[in-house]
Amino acid sequence: MEILISEARGRPGDDPIFTINSQANARRAAGERVVNASLGALLDDDGKLAVMDTVTGAFRSVPPERGAAYAPIAGDRAYLDAVIDDALGGSTLKDCAVAVATPGGTGALVNAVMNFLEPGQALYTSSYFWSPYKIIASHNLRRVATFPMFTADGKFNVEGFESGLVELLAKQGRALVILNFPCHNPTGYTLDEGEWEGVVAALGRCADKGPIALLVDLAYAHFGQQDRSLWARKLEPIASKVTILAAWTASKSFAQYGARVGALIAAVPDEAARTQVANAMSFSCRGSWSNCNHAGLLAITSLLTDADLARSTDQERDALVGLLNERVEAFNRAARAKGLRYPRYEGGFFVSVFTPDAKRTAEVAAEAGVFVVPMDGAVRIALCSVAEKDIDFLVEHVARGVEAAGGQAANAVGRVSGRAGV
């Protein structure tokens, strides 16, 4: 007799990215020079996880009996207010926002999928996407539909976004759109002002074809070069027609990946609908994990609301963003010199380099000790975990990998798609 239900049989055992990471570590342990650009956590130039002292201090300062007690199902009011302010401050969306605490961005995505997509329906995102989107969808009996992310000249494909959305709405009558900007994982791309305007116009035109929720995955919000409120301000004109959601997480912006502190935020202008949405999101928390790491919620609340702590946190984060930006510049210099093809890259943990055969490219690079993650049409490079001094070496061997794969085809960009994990 089958122990597991049909859906749960034959689940994969190994995460491909963690497998690559293990190979890299094994080669390094054997004494080789290894550049491990597989994992999405920000390491300092000595290869240690970059943490922020003020954040560590805030976690240590939570009164034990408060952290030990259950958090409210939806999260403490002060936490939710602070997170809404961090995500939507500077935009009027803030005035009609509700939120629930979630275990990281993953929990926020799960909560949105359970409330804004009927079973069997597909969430809608770019052809390159963070691979757990698909796991979250399929685990909860939903699916993923995509649009080709880039035009032939490597810009965001607003037209393809709209035509795919029209098609999906015709098919399923509602849509949950997920856009992960700024600093998209895996490509590193950030929508510029004009591209956001294009997206907003497209959403506005589609809004009468069925209920649309747009979830902006803010995982890397603090690592872009843009004004952090740009996207929210751009969305204001359609807020009465499209439900605007944000997946917020402390994982990257507070370098607390392990704490599982996140939130799903929803901007809902109508008051009755807002209450209904808040209740639904809270119900989903109870039915998924009950409540979140209370010490984590309390620590992050302090860091966001205490003026001194917030200032120190910003300074320490600025230092980390600066570290990362030096790597971004070094990469851009070296990659342009080698003629690599990759989307506009101005900051963030990842960048992706196009190649006609990603598997071959990754293999050739790995032979030289450079570990990157192959996807459909590109390899993902986690610059967040590569010291600046190693970037020339990395680019050189990625370039050799692209060449070995018959790369640099001018028309590769338009056809590419793919996804990547952590």
Add this chain to the structure above:
Amino acid sequence: MEILISEARGRPGDDPIFTINSQANARRAAGERVVNASLGALLDDDGKLAVMDTVTGAFRSVPPERGAAYAPIAGDRAYLDAVIDDALGGSTLKDCAVAVATPGGTGALVNAVMNFLEPGQALYTSSYFWSPYKIIASHNLRRVATFPMFTADGKFNVEGFESGLVELLAKQGRALVILNFPCHNPTGYTLDEGEWEGVVAALGRCADKGPIALLVDLAYAHFGQQDRSLWARKLEPIASKVTILAAWTASKSFAQYGARVGALIAAVPDEAARTQVANAMSFSCRGSWSNCNHAGLLAITSLLTDADLARSTDQERDALVGLLNERVEAFNRAARAKGLRYPRYEGGFFVSVFTPDAKRTAEVAAEAGVFVVPMDGAVRIALCSVAEKDIDFLVEHVARGVEAAGGQAANAVGRVSGRAGV
């Protein structure tokens, strides 16, 4: 247009138990004598959350850069080994067990529901049950089926358990059975050796009618009077026919409700099936919350594996169990003197007193400042949050509430059912 999917509309806003708790706090703030027996957390006799110094110390001692890093999706190997040992040590089930870390017991239950029950099917539990079982089931498109928990003389209804299970298996072809012992929430009941033998025999007879997974919800495992390995040893003879699961949590046993540290454990004798189950459980983690509070996992691992820390933890926990047991004895004395009808109660956070009209009973008690939770056929009393000195007062007013409801009917026990929350 409807923002939310049909399933998510009209979710309730207030948790009924938290509402009762708020009423109790408001009355106390107004200067009244209040005995608040609504919430399921262990308070000391001064009404403060009971925490354990060794546990607090272990959380403080986690190296910041380890706690800040992502935990593995399934949890650290050392954590899983330690938890399996805590749950199944003393039984051969341990030798074929796999596990994944989950956010508390809730996460473990969700993970089991997603892997061992097809959508549309009902999990199977006693008529009194922890109310989130129903939320977890319905949120994930499953349902709940129950058997009458007690016989007319107030014992566990083994016969009803078996006949209901036979019926359910005939209907849906597989079963996920959830039993929350020792110290069942909400009734406080603990199966004795003979009752476990009855359950095991029933499961053995049903096992050829379809795949059965038995999940033992161990939320209160450290608060019973029984040998902690009794249940697992009793289940050994059917382990090849029934998949044995355990929902483990640090919430109560380490007084770390807020940390969300738990695990789902599965004992699967066949090696290939075991791998498949481990992969499925891990996939569910990735698709639900990605990974768990890493500092919490590391702290609990230390507390379970470091001999000195384990000894101190056991001593501090023994003191808390002792505190609770004094309340249990005081309750039993007072309740017997008043002739209250309630199931055998030998320890644990809760006890339930039968009444023909629970709402009326709770109202009458609340008039006197005693706050308990009404269910179908009984009121739940959270002795975990009541000082010993208040127990006579509590029992007196619960007894008046039962009388006011026309209570003490000798045949009430056989007909009762119900459920309760946190």
